[in-house]
Structure formats: C-alpha cells, structure tokens
Amino acid sequence: MKTTSPARMALFLAVAAALALILPYVLTPYYLGLVVKMMIFALFAMSLDLLIGFTGMASLGHAAYFGLSAYVTGLTALTLGWNVWLALPAGLMASAVAAGLFGLLALRTRGSYFLMITLALSQLMWGIAFGWRSLTGGDDGLPDVPRPRLWQGYSLTDGVSFYFFAFGLIALSGWLLYRITASPFGQCLRGIRESETRMLALGYDIWRYKFTAFVLGGLFAGLAGSLYVYYNRFVSPDYIHVARSAEVLLMVILGGAGTLIGPAVGAAIIVALENVISAYTERWVMLLGFVYVIVALFAPNGLTGLIESLRKKRAGP
Amino acid sequence: MMFWVLQSLNGISYGMLLFLLASGLSLIYGLMKILNLTHGSFYLLGGYVGLAVLHLTKSFILAVLLGSLAIALLGVVMERFLLRRLHLQEMPQTLLTFGLLFIFSDLAMLIWGGNPQTVPKPELFRHSLDIGGMVYPSYRLFIIGFGLFVAAVLWWVQEGTRIGAMVRAGVDNEEIARALGINVSLLFTLVFAFGAFLAALGGVMGGPIVGVYPGADFEVLLLGFVVVIIGGLGSLRGALVGGLIVGLLDNFGKVLFPEFALFTIFAPMALILAVRPTGLFGKE
C-alpha cells in the first residue's frame, strides 16, 4: 500500500524535523502562534481520521472530547493549581471515559444514525458546559487559565517554549497514530471499514475493535483540546459546539480521509483560510465554500487523493 | 385542563412545522442516500424569495408558490450539474453540500442583508381565535391543517400514483429499477427538486412563526435532522411522527422542566437512538 521507500521516508522526516526546529527562529511570534494552532487542529483532525478514515465511523460529535478535556485541564489548572503533568492527564482521562460511555450508546448505530447520535451526545455535553454556570462560567467560559507549569516555579511563558512543548506532544501523537494504523489492529479497522460482515465472518469481535478505536480517537482529540486551552488560555462552550465538530469533519474530508497526513494538511489549510485570508476579504466564508465545492468535484478523495492520482498518472500505466 | 390543551396545540403546531421542514430531507435520503446539508439553505432562500414576491405582489399564495418553485429550480440545477457527479460517494457529497451551505448563506447575506425578516401572515389568518377564554392564533391551527394536508398528499403520491411506485422501486433497489426501464436519472432530479420545493415551502409557510434570518439555515438543518433521525431516515411516516414527538417533547420539556431547556431536543434523540438504532420507522 505504501509506495515510499524507507530511505525517502527517513529523508522526509529529517527535513520535517529540521524545519520544525528552525521555524521558531525565522517566524515572528504571531505566525509561530498560528503554526501552533495549525498543529493542534492537525492532531484533532488526525484523531477523527482514526474513526472516519480507518474505521468508517463518521462522527459529528468529535468536539465533545476536545472540549471536555479542555474544560478539565483548564479547571484543574485554574482552581486547583495543577501543573501540566496532572492537569493534562486529568483531561485525557475524562475524555477517554466520556468516549467510552458515549461509545456504548453510539456504537449501536451505523452510518447517518451514528453521525446523528454522536451529534446529539456532544450537544448534551455542550448544554452542560453552557448551563452549569457556577462551574464552567457558562457562555463566557473560563478566562485566565494559567500558563502550562512544568514544575514548581517553571512555566512555559514564551511562545517558543510552548511551541516546542506542543510540537513534541503532537509529533509523538502523530507517530503513535501512525503506528496504531499500521499495526495489525489498524489492518482490522480497515477491514471493518471495507466490510463489517466479512470481518464478522472471519471471527473478529468487531464491536471491541470499533470501541477501542472510538476511545483512542476521543483520547487524542482530548490531547488536542487540552493543548488548545493552554494555547488560548481560556475555554468556552464554543469548544464543544457542533460547528466545531463539523469544522473538523470538513478538515478530514478536505485533506483526504484515511491518510492521517491528509487531515493534518486539511486542518492547516482551513486554519490559514480562517485567519489569514479573512484580513483581505470579507467574503472568505464564500471562498471557503467554493474551495469545498471544487475539492468535492475534482478531488473526491480529498487533496491527498488528488496528489496520489496525479502521481499514478505520471508514473504511467 | 386548558393548560394541557393549549400546550398540546403548541407542540402539535410546532411539530407540523418541523414535519414540513423535514419531509423533503427524508424523501431525498430515502431515494438518493444523500444527507442534503443545503436543506436549511433551501428553507432560508425560499423564505427570502417568497418575501420578495410578497412585497411585490401582496399575495401570500403567489409568494408560497413562486418562492417554492424558484428553489425547486435551484434544486434541479444542483442535482443535474453537481450532485449527479458524486452519486453514492458519501464524503465528497458532504463536502459539496457543506460548501454550498456556506456559499448560499453568504449570498443571502449579500443580497438581503443581515437583519432578521418576518413574513407577514396571510390576511385570513392574522387574528387569534378566542375559544371560551382560550386565545389561540388561527395561523397555527392553519399550519396544523396544512401539515396534515401535505402529509396526505405525500402519502397519496407515494402509495397511489405511478410516480410513487417508481420512487418506491428506486428506494428498494436502484439497479432493479433501472432494469425495469424506469428512468432513474430523471426520477432523482424530480425527487431532489421536490425535496427542495418542500423545504422552501417550509420557509415561506414557517416564516410567519420562525422568521427568516441569517443562521436559520443551520438551525433548521439541525432540527430537520433530529426529526428525520428519530423517525427513521427515508420514512415519510417517520418524519410525521418524529416531527410530532419532537414538537411535543420540546414544548412540554420547556414548560415542565425549564432548567433543562438546553436538552429537550437532543436528550430524547440520543435515548431513542440508543434503544432503536435506526429510528422509529427506519429500515436496517
């Protein structure tokens, strides 16, 4: 399935790593911040890709885990003064538990029904964040979340150190996701995506595989959410809203589901459009709409699908 | 007693409105397996066009007809030139209809501005009825009647006409329908246009209650999905029952448990799906 040789892969990784190390010293703080935002959404999109692209479960409620983890990390750091090593895992635990509970309900359904039950569950979570004002601050959310504190007396105060912190965790997650999808477990997920009945006939306990993928997806989404709360230093119900779930779904499809790298690229493109293009035109929403339409018509497998087919064409029959 | 009658009427009239919004969505999914994310845009555009006609002609009936027909035409164009190329490809369909949702909402903002508009009611139903001290708006009673009328017409078309039989054949198995010599391609265009027609009809008829405003597209889309999913995708009966269930639950939920108003729509939906994974009347 993979056509890249190990040597080329190593070269690619080396270039990427070198680029990542240089970036903080060539970019201004604002653009470095934007890169961090792109990386966080790239992780968020990759976590959803595990469900959509690899297992065939299109979720419209993925922001639930992103937001829950953000709230837990933000709240524990804000009110209990927890440092990163406590607040971050607490957020991840919460989103994994929520994904487990929601998974029990959602995995009873398939296709469009799955899409909608995940939406309903995430809207319930949004309702709690919005309505439980004494804890969550309601509509206005929780401002002034402290900077990530690594140990007593040392916090990540500047953009560069936060960049390396986020980059390290996101690169590690990307690697883990790659290993998961390349493992026999990942092969099974693909098998489920292609045909559940066949996998069932082969004797696989597909529910267990789907459930594990669902929880893992929630866990990585949670990490993205917790990083995002440290990045913005606030959390609000907007983190959980259906608009965000839809946005990340579009990132995955735009980039190309089932490729990990595709959704990451899709995330970077949408973040860039939203934040850079909007300074030049008021009609960027329409522009984004046209991008979706054009990609859907001319690259139905997403941008990575387009590149793949172009490469095949050039390689000849 | 009066409380229960009044609140039930509220719930039923809102439910009928939801049925109008959702029926087209269900119809389109049933035949074409498309989750049409522009359904709410059809509602919004239908409302705006209808309103423009109303201002020009002062005729509510013309507004309803022309508004709905204009959007049906838009549906024809969309199906023929865009959706057709992505038959049964779920993900690009999602991307395409989402993109169009963005484009339509920005276009509407460009043409009609951002201020919320209200569609004036037809003269005949502008007044409230006073039945033994209970004041009830006649327009809402009209909506209940109109919703039942639309349901009856849809049922008759589906069960009693040739075209309905063709649609049913297409829903059951597209390949066999083609083999039987049914022009499935034309059928797709017709059904999609009709779905758009129904959504726009909801926009003009629902306008006097819900209003026409930026963001309505997304809100209506969500409500429509909830109704269709609870009832079961592709089922007309499901859309009707789903609409009534959501209308009544939402109404009584808000009245009896006001602190949980945020959950009156989505909690029942999650529960119903957990118990019946394909909705009330959906097929496996």
Next chain:
Amino acid sequence: MQSMRLMATLGVAAFASLIQPAQAQEPIRIGVMFPITGPISAQGRPERDAIKQAFEEENNIIAGRKVELLYEDSAGRPDTGLTKVKALVERNNVHLLVSELVSAVGAAVAPYVNEQKIPWVSTVALASLTREMKSPYIFRYVPSSYQYATAAAESAKKLGWKKVYLIGWNAPPGRETHEALKKAFGPENVIDAMFPNVGTSDYAPYISKMDPSKADGVFAAMWGADAPRITQQYVEYGLSKKMPLFGIASFTSEELLGDMPPESEGLLSSYTYCGTLDTPENKAFVEGYKSRYKELPGSYQYMGYMAAKMVIQAIKDVNGKVEDRQAFTNALSKVQVKGPMGMTSFDENRGMVGDFYALKVVKGPDGRLQNSCGERIPQVKDPYHLFP
C-alpha cells in the same frame, strides 16, 4: 560663498524637514475587530461602519497624525477573536483597539489585552469587564447588563409596574437582567423568570405560561433575530393587548425596526440611543450614516460611533502621542464628549456613563416604525454598589 552657505542651510533644513514629519507622520494604527461573517454580522458590520464614519468625519487625521484603521473578523467566535486580536497587536502593531460586541469573545480577549497593555475601547456589554477583569487598559463603551436592566426597571416603575415577568436568554444578558429586576422590584414581584436558549424558534410554550392577571408587564432580554420573533409570537397569542412587552437594551434598535412586524407598534424599551432625538449632533450622525450606507443607524451603530468619538477626543488631548499608553489611557478615562445623546464619559472603573431614554415604538410620518423618545434618565452609571 554666500550662496554656498545658503544652499547648505537649505539642505540641512530640507534634511531636517524630511526627518521630522516622517516621525510625526507614522500613522496611528487602530484595530477594529467585529463579527463580519456569521449570524451576528448583522450587528457587527454596521457597528464597524459607524466607527469608520467617525474617523472619516475627522478626515482620518487627528492631531496632525494620519489614522489607519485595520479591520479583522472575529466571526463571533471566542478563539477566532483571540487569534485575530493577536494578529492586530503582534502583526500589525496597532496602538489601540476599538472592537467587538460578542460577550464570549470579549471575555476571551480581555486577559490578553490587559497583559499586552493595549488600550481597548470595548463595545461588549460584559459586566465583568469593569469588575473582575477590570484593567487600566480596558474601557467599556456600552452599558453593562446590570446598567441597562436597572435603567429599564426604573422606566417601567414610572409607568406604574409593580409585578413583572421576565423572559430572557439563558445567557448573561438574561441572567443578569433577572438579578437587576429582583433588586428593583423585590424578588417576590418577579412572578416568573423564563430562560429560553439563544435562537429558540418557538416561544409559544413560554408565552402560554404568562397570565396577564398576575403581572403588569413582561420584560424581554434578548435581541437580534429573536426580538422580532418573540414580539410576533407574543402578539399572536393576544397578550400584547393585556400586558405590555418591554424590550431590554437594543430590542427595538432602529435597524431592526424596518423589518419588524407591524404588530411591534407599541413596544416599550429603554436604552442609551433613540434615533428620533432632536439634537444637532444626532441629526449629523444620522445623516452622515444614511448618506454613506443608505440605512438608518441604530444603537449598535451609535455605540461604535461614540466609542470612536471618545478615542478621537483622547488622541487630541494627548496631542497624538498614543505611544505613551499611560498618558493616553489617563486622558481617555477623563474624556467627556457631547454626542448625539448628550454628554457621556467613563466612570471610575472605565465603564460607560450616559443618558438613557424610555422608548416606545410608533408609526412615523412615512409609515415606518420608529422609536419615540420618552422620559430621559440622566447620566446612568453602572450600579456597582448593587452588583459588586
């Protein structure tokens, strides 16, 4: 020789003149961020346009310095808004901000602005901006929720209201209005307070619960698309004849009135802007806005316009030296401007102080709905003593 010296002097003078104005001519950069896309852009765009108008009236030159407005779109989303403010501050190096109207965006932006020490005239009605989040750099030029609700209660009391209903958004405006009404009328006289969600499409269940024999009137704390909708449904259920509806804050803002249902006639409200007020400043404001944008301005436009006016006066007071933030924020906190609605200023917490008017929707001479300006409540200040 003589001529050589003259030439040299001229040369030096020319050189000096090249440097001096160059320093003075570096423009004052002002960040203007509003929701320009999404549903709330209906209010965001016009408010931004009115800010533009205020600076155009100065020909974009204040105290000899050119003014450059840099626009961004918050989309009404807190995280997007924060990123955009960072862009304005870190990429465009703006000297100050006149921005925003969505309270969640305001809450997200405030800590950053305070940390960066960027003067920000906020048009966000968030009460906490001049309370918990109080900062020497943050000014709120729009009444806070406590402020407008307390003023509304005062107006209603003058109409003889004693017992009231409240229907308000399940969000800070609704909740804080509830607090203010309980203080003003006594908790037992707020017969029922209902909190529908923002964007509720059917208010029938709430409206059907209201009993005209139990209260003198109903307060509605919501706006945007929800204001005309609840008005229409309220009239539909025949309640408007028995118990008047009183809109809070921008409920009957002029730009909405054009599209409000005809049944809105008779709606009551209370706010800091009344479109028909007969003052030369208001006429100039309305005419200026109308000639530019072909629409009547409402309260959102007024807030943006006045926030800009306050900034303009403060820039004049420091003679264009906005780089000295200490001096500039000091000047801004002392600014007094006579605007379309009379004198306005900032209070000790840098919240807006200005006159309020009791408003009533009436049919104008051209048949369009408009606000008639009723009793004036002079110099309304945020009631910090009641709501610390």
